[in-house]
Each structure stands twice: as C-alpha cells, then as structure tokens.
Amino acid sequence: MRSLKLIIQREYLARVRNKTFIIMTFLSPIILVGMFALIAYLSMLNSSEQHIIGFHDETGLFLKEFQDDENLQYLDFSAKSLDEAKKIVRENEYYGLIHIPDADNNYDLTGKVQFFGEESPGLGTVQNIEKIISNKLQRNELIERGIDVAQIDSAKTSVDVQIQNFSGETTSKMANYLRMFFGGAAGYLLMMFIIIYGNMVMRSVIEEKTNRIIEIIVSSVRPIQLMLGKVIGTSLAGITQFTVWVILGGILYTLAGLYFGVDLMNAQPGQVEVEQLNIPEVNQLVTDVLNLPIFSLIVYFLIYFLGGYFLYSAIYASIGAAVDSETDTQQFMLPVILPLMLGIYVGFFAVIENPHGTISTIFSMIPLTSPIVMLMRIPFGVPWWEISLSILILLCTNTAVVWLAAKIYRVGILMYGKKASYKEIYKWLKY
C-alpha cells in the first residue's frame, strides 16, 4: 500500500509538473472559446458577403418577386436577349443568371427554370430561388382557379409547440438544443480525456521500458502495483485538469451573470425569473441553462471518466508494455480508437435523434461505449436504475480488463526486442 501511494505520488507529480500539461490546462479553454468565436466570425463573414444575381424573365411574372436582401441583390436583364444577359453577367463577374422561359401555364415552368453561373451556387441560394418561383406559381395557380388568396393569407397561423414534462416544468425547444450541446460536449470531452490520458499512461510505460528503469522498480514493487499507481496517478492529473476547467467555467459563468445583471450563483434552479431583461430569448436561455442538471452532469462526468479511463488506460498500459517504441503501437491502436469513435457516432446520431431509443440504451450499457453514450443521454433524463446498471457493468468489466492487462503488462515490460503480435500477447496471458 505504501509503495502504491509513492508511485501514485510520483506519477501524479510527473504529469502535473510537465510544462505541456500546465500550458494546456490553462490554454485549452481559451483555445476552445477562441475557436468557437472564430467559427462564428467566419460563418458570419461568409453569409455577409452579398452576391449579385441577374435574372432574365420572359414571363414577366417575377419582376416584383425578386427582392434584394442582405445576401442577394437582383438585377433585371429581362429587356435584353438571353445571350446578352449572359455576357453581361459573365463580364461583370456576377454570381449567376436566372433564366425563366416563357411558358403556357404555371405547371409548364416547373422544370424549365435555369441558373447559369461560373461556379455552382450554394444550396441555400438555389432553395431560395426555388421557393420564390414556386410560391409565385402557386399563388398564380390559386388565383387562376378563382381562390381568394387574401383569405388564405389571413388564415395562416404559426404554431410554436410548448414542451412540458409531466411534473409541469415548461421547457423550450432551446432547452433540448442545450441538452444536446452539453451532453455532446461532455461525451466528446470524455473521449478526448480517455485518449489523451490513456496515451500518457502508454507513453510513460514505454518510457520506463526503454529507459530500462523498469527492472530496478519491479525488483522493489509488484508490476501490478506499478501499473495501478501509474493509472491512478495519471487519472488524478486528469481530474486536476478537469477541476481547473470547472473552476474557470464557474468564474466565466459568474462574469456572464454579472454582465446580464442577475445573481446566478444564488439563483435556485427551476425558479429563476429573469425580470430585469426585456429580451425573452435570453431570459429563456439563461433559465434553461440553469435548469440543466449541471452539477449532476459534472459528477457523472467524473464517475464515467474514471470508469471509462480505467478501462481504456489499462489497455493502453498493456499496449505500452507489449511494444518497444511508440512507433510499434499503431497496430494495437485501432481496437482502442474504434469503440470510442463508435460511442461518439452513436451519441451524435442515435442519442440526439432519440435519447431513449433501443440503440442509445444498448450502447449506454456496453462498457466500451457506455461512458460516452450515457453521458450524452444524461441531460435528457435517464432513470437512476439504468445509470446504476451501466456503472455496475462498467465496474465489473474494469476489474476483468485490469486483471488481464496486468498479466500482459507483467510479461511485456521485461520483454525486449521481441516483436509483439496479438498471438504473442495471447501467449503471455498464460505465462
């Protein structure tokens, strides 16, 4: 026990004192925020660019329909011939030219409208043009059939479904997006943590092996102690990093609260009324964020991080023990990365589509994917027994995997120059 404590201490300090670790801990939140800002800025820049589109309307029906907006400016070339219009558009390097040929009736036009352009237009632009033309045609057809269009317009209603759970709490659709966002972010972060910290364990095992300090250490402690100490010490470094981030997040949260003029820290979840603001969307957003089970999300994150991390880092440790250098690890990486990727994909497709569907439920039970998938499901509300069952399965698998990994580790760390293959490793299990 005493040795284990010493090893954990050393491994923890070795990780935490590492300059990269310190820099990444404080830099990655900034990088993350910066990246979001950059993406937002770039997409804003992209859509703020105004395109000029010419149109050549032989029917004369659409002259008033093409209204300039912030993205598109329309120029009328109907007076010119089509070829002339094309020439002008090309010479002036306009975005494109819409050609609406003359037609006998409204239906005749449906397949005849053309778009000429140097490059193919954005999907949004095309949809926009299609909508404008089909709306106009539809209206025309309605008028021709003698239907009062004004009546139809006045009968149009907009429906906004109010989502409420059975205990009477109202949530907005925004809240669902938030759940997706927080669940997805937590799942993704967990995967990154498992890969980053699993790799740290693996590299540290390889380092000890190539340094040949391993023989000095295993003559003092049992290999499984060294492996566990390494895994635990590294996990503590991970928790340290996560804690720093939570604290930084908390500070950011408080600052945001000050900015919006509400005391977020003292607000009770579910009872927040943000009266001071007159922007209802922001009010609702703040309320929704506060209504999210952030605290339990953090707790579950830690539980599933530890569970998932132990599982994977034990595998990582045995891979590190099996090889002589980091370049040899490639062949063993696929079985590790694959279930993690699977977890993420199931999370992003199945869980967001249907958080409590069969696929989501099954993958939140399979230990290799459960940490990621379950974490993504939790914001949508998962019954406690499902969470307990998934954690229980994860723990049992952990015990078995750590035991097997320790066997591989024990043999592997003292094997030099032997090219490890799956067959060879299978043999080590029986030594």
Added chain:
Amino acid sequence: MENLLVAENIYKRFGGYTALNNVSITIPKGSVFGLLGPNGAGKTTFIRIINQITMPDEGKVYLDGKPLHPEDIRHIGYLPEERGLYKSMKVGEQAMYLARLKGLSKAEAKERLKYWFKKLDITDWWDKKIQELSKGMAQKVQFVITVLHDPKLLIFDEPFSGFDPVNASIIKREILELKEKGATILFSTHRMESVEELCDYMALINKSNKLLDGKVSEIKKEYKSNTFEVGLESENETALLAELQEKFKVGKAQFKSINDDLKVSIQLQPHENPNDLIQYLLNRAKINHFVEVIPSVNDIFIKTVTHNA
C-alpha cells in the same frame, strides 16, 4: 558455513521454451558468488526469480533459511544489467523515490543518500537531471540506489560494463567493502576474469542447465591436470628436450622470462609428485621457472561447455 540463499530444483518455462531446467544453487553467507554463463543461458531469469520479478514453475527459494517472501525484497539489492533511470527526473528526487520504494523512511533515505553521495563524490549531482549525466555517472547513481538500503544480498548483473577503469575500480573497492561489512554478493557475468578476481564460489549455467558449482579453489583443483610450466637453462637444449619428451608428456609453454630458456610444460601422471620432477630436473639443467598450471575459470568454462555440448 551458513547459507544465505538456497535455490532448490528451479524450473522455469516460457511457453515451449525451458529457461531454467532443474537448477539448484547455494550461496554461503558472506561470500562472493559468481553466476557464470554465456548470454541467454538463463542467468537473468534466475536472478529475476530471486528478486521475485518472475515466479518459478517448480522449485523453492530460501533466504536465510526461510521461504522467500514478498517482504524480502528489502533485503535484496539488485543492479540489473539493463539499467536506466528516469531521464527527466532530478537525481536526488529519483534516488529518494527508489529508496523509499525499498521501504526506507524519508529521513532515513535522505541521510543515507547524503552519506553515499559524499562517499562517491557525487554530491553536486543532486539537482541535476539524468539526461545531463554521462552513462558512467548514471551508473554510479544506480550503484548507490542498489546498496542504499543495506541489503543482506547484493545482486550485480554485469556491474562493470559501462564504467571506465577508474570508476570500475572505485566500484570494485566499494563492493569488497560491503562484503567485509557482511553482505553476500552474487555476480552474474560472462566475463570470466572478474570472477577470477573477486569470487569465492561460482556456478556455471549453460543452455538452461547448471553444469557445475562450488568453491572456486576446489573447482580449480578438480580441473587442474598436474601440469607444470618449466623454464630451463641448459648447454644442450635439443638433447634435453629429447630426453624430456621421452620420459614425460611435454608440451609447449608460453610465459614471460628474462632468460633465454627452454620453455616447456610437463604433465605428470595423477600419482606423480612434482618434487620428483624437480629432483629429476636439478641434475640436468638450471631451473629458472617452475609453476603449476592452474586452469583459469575461462578454461574451465570452455572445457565444460564444449564437453557438455
């Protein structure tokens, strides 16, 4: 004499390969024991079994009369052949860590490290990182870590490889000093001359089997062939040589001499006495050189290995 370590009928197999085949070794207390064998003979496996890094498939190991127990690692100091240290950790820090893993308290570890660092004149390395030290320097640190917890049994696997002659002799001196203080030392090596110099006892392992073991002097007695190297000064060397060749089994001999002698080796029958040979030679020539040929460990090694092959 009491025995510190007794290994009885050790078998170790890795899959289909037998690394140790019924090896028994007894190391007397206070002795310097040489474990000899070519590379791949099974020496390292045997040492790992003593260190409880690997477990034998069959057989028992006793330390101080009691079956080997996990706690016994505190009584063993092991300097592996393939040795290294954490590159980016400071010398003092990792020496402390390794010492405490051996069960020393923080204060104890610090005090003993200070003593040893001073003794080997490496005190100013304390805050250096291993990557700043040369290989030989790192070896000194490893030596200190090996002996720090005052083990009863010290195991050195090829201890002198990597040392320059000056440092090698310092380490040799320290090892002998530890022996005088009562430690038992196990050397594992394939370099025979170091056994010649240091070891009281030896065992020879080849291809997983123990070929011979015992006191070095006794093994040598057993292997000597009653042969003597003789340097003779005579007026008529050719006649003398012919006479000798007729009476004895004579071979050529090479040894240093300031005289221009006839140099021969003479092998006597097991029952014959060298005094009779001297008596015989006295009347015929001036004897400048007369030495019994004692087989070197190297000779014994080669002889046994080829004989058993």
